[in-house]
Amino acid sequence: MQIKDLLSDSRFNTLEKDLQDEIIQFGVVKDFLANDIIIDIGDYMKSVPLLLSGSIKILRQDDDSHELFLYHLESGDTCAMSLNCCMHSKSSEIRAIAEEDTKLIMIPMSKVDEWVARFPTWRSFVFESFSIRLDEMLETIDSIAFLKMDSRLMKYLSDKVKVTGNTTIEQTHQEIAYEMNTSRVVISRLLKQLEKQGKIKLHRYKLEVIEF
DNA sequence: ACATTAATTGTGT
C-alpha cells in the first residue's frame, strides 16, 4: 500500500494536504517484524514516529529489570513519549516492541518543531496525542491499582486481541507474567480459571481468546 | 519408532 493512502486512511487525514506532502517528503519509512525492539530504554531519539500500520506495545522497566506493560499504540497514533524525549533531549524511559508487523514513518525532530509553528492542525495533533496518551495511562493505572489480577489479566488479553485483530495470542505464561509484573504460577492459575469459564482456550505456547 | 532432554504448564502445600 502507498504511504499516501496509509496517511489519508487514518487519523492523519485531519492534517492538511501540504503537511501530508511534507511528511512523505521528510519522513523515513521503517518496517518492523513482530517482536522487534523499536526503542529500548536509554535510547536517544532524534525523530518521532507516526504509526502507519500494525501495533506496538509500550513497556516500562524498573531498576531490577522487572517489566510492566503500559499501553498499545495503533495506526494513527504517535508516541507521546518520544515527542517528550525529543523536545527535552532525554533518553527513552520506556521500551517499545512491535506487537505485530508494523510500518511507521519517522519524522526528524527539526520538522516536528517547525510544523508546530507552521501548521495549526499539526499543533493540535500533537496536543491531542498527549491527551489521548494521558487518558490511556490513567486507564492503565486504574487497572493496576483497582482491578484484581484476574480482571487485569482478562483486560490485558482482550486489549491484545483488539489491537492485533487476532484471537490467538502467542505468548507463554511466563512472558505474560513478566509483562504484568507477577509470577508465572499466578498467571497459569488464572488462565486455567478463565478456560473453565469458557473465556479462553489454552494451548502450548499460545492461547485463544473466545470472549473479549 | 523410540528414548532423551528441555521447556512449559499444572497443582498441592
Next chain:
DNA sequence: ACACAATTAATGT
C-alpha cells in the same frame, strides 16, 4: 512463594 509432577515439543539415534 516454593517444590515437584505432568505434559508437550524438539532432537538425536
